[in-house]
Amino acid sequence: MSKKPARFRVVGAACALGLVAALLTGCGSDGGSGDGVAKLTFAASTFGDPGRGPQLTAWLEEFNKSQDKVQVSAAAVPYPTFGQTVLTQMGSGKGPDLVRFDMPEFEAAADAGLIAPLDELVDAGKYDLLKQPDQFMVHDGVRHGIIFEASNYAMFYNADLIPTPPTTYEEFTATAKSLTKGDVFGLAFRQTEAEEAGVWQDIFNYVYGFGGAWSDGKNLTINSPENLKGLQAYKDLYDANVIPRGADAATFRRMFAEGKVGMELNNGGYVTATRGQNPQLNFNVAPIPFPVRKQGAILAPIVINEASPAKDEAATFIKWALEPQNQVKLQEILGASSVATTTQRSAASLEKTPFLTVFDELTDSSLPQIVLGFEAKTPDIRKVVVQNVIAALQGKADLKSALDRAQQQATELVG
């Protein structure tokens, strides 16, 4: 028998084995390093922000310099796909060690057991945590997260166009109408299905600002009279053509920075971004002038992935972040947002941004944009509500029927 075919087979088999081995090693993770240093990843969409991202990365570097056994690297995942990307990774038992979540995804992940309970890892009682946002970090007595950023919603207005901000809803609509001329619009908000999460954040202010709520804690109340009133106000403004219809948030925020939008309801996280787009813009901030002083807040907890092999090391980072001097630095980076603990703003930052106190004073009346009692189902309920509200905006149904339909669909969904 010839040796060549045999040699050929051996080479072929070796190549196949090599390929399989390469595939297997390629699929695995490094799981740390051989020098005794635990290498962790911290995923947050804010690492990709043009203004705050580099500063947050520098803040992480301060932690790395202070440690010889733990190193944390930033993983910037874009905001629109953050939840999907990270939750998919975590669902398959992988993913970053530390995650900065938004509330709907935080609730879904906590409910699915993808987040490590923190009670054994971080002694939260040691810190002066802000009570209002912190209460949402605990489920059935188990702590799943620590607030990384809390950002309250307020009314941003162009002070050149609006010398005195409106203080009632009637003044608000009158101001929006009077400012809308040519390519200038009195107001802007999200109103397209492509921005489902953003629409949910925006309509939340109208629902709660008119005394409504998505639930009473036990049952959904999507079609309650108060909700209808608040969403009717939202629809009336849409119908009045005082907003740039079809414009997404990126577009109308640029228009606001260019002086082509008079007002928008936004969270404190956008102060830095607005200044970044136009440092010369003369804008100010006031509470949202709706009948009830209740508005949304972006709560972004930091959590530890249940699948992380280095939970203690991840907790070391959280404890470092909670130290008073590091909280102050974090707050300076985050601008008008709050952090986990009570901190004093510096005189320099108050001089540069006098309206920071407006955001701080809203903390007690701000609520996370979740459905209380149905927290883990918030993304599903959000989809149903937004689709039906947009159907009403587009004239496919009257608002009351749309909310009745949303109530029915969401109730079926949550069982």
Add this chain to the structure above:
Amino acid sequence: MTVLDQTRAPGTTRGPGAPRRRSPLGSRWTPYLFLGPAALFILVFQAVPLVQEVYLSFTRTSLLNPTRSEWVGLDNFNRIFGDPDFRHTLLITLVYVVACVVGAVGAGLVVALLLNRGFRGRGVARALVTIPWAAPGIAVALIATWMLNAQYGIVNRLLDAVGLGVPGGAILDSPRYALPAVLATTIWQLFPFTSVVLLSALQAVPQDLNEAATMDGAGRWASFRAVTWQVIKPTVGLLALLMTIWSLRRFELIWLMTKGGPVGATETLVIDLYSQAFDSKELGSAAAIGMVGVIISLIVITGSRLVARAVEKENVR
């Protein structure tokens, strides 16, 4: 001298008593060796996922806990077919696919017929026509979105100028105009491919047949039907099949332009599948929707084969 002898390299002539030397490429295992990688690829990346999808479609599985699934039999299928929104999705998919096939093949045929005629600058025109097909889908979607933007987009400005502007200008946010806008963008991207393929088919049309038809008094249309169409018909059939399958599974263009909205106006099967899997995190329902898509594709392929066979038989007669 035999043909084999002639092809043998000099100095390699084997005498009657010489041992038989086999080339490594002459082994009976050689075909399997060459087919192996492709078969492995299909097995790993297509067959295994397909089997897994079939299984998933009969389970309740969450994206957040994919290892914990519960067998639910036909529940997912009962649920999606009982949902009026899913039936609407099927209708939108049908409209989208038919319009894409008719639009892309029709526009491609018109352009191919024009490019097949002799005129100055024909080479440049042929090169220019291929640009939309060469552009990445993501770039096409982003450009189209900007052109259709309510505030800054050129499309609404032009429509306004001739008195046809969409109220408010938000074409992609209008349940009435979003699907036509997505279709126009899709066809704009697809027609260069069909036109290039049809152009090569047109060049195979014997000119003497056309000339004979003209001499027999046939007009342009009659000549096209009797000669040109008969030659390019199989190519048109193949293109229609390809366009159908590609349109059934097209995702990025629709997702980037509308995400399936507004109010489901552009929600096709694949968009619905993605929403179920990654928004609702219901892998079981998503797999069931995927199975519906697979079955539709199989029906289309089988149907087209049967039609092709029937046409072939007809031609033989």
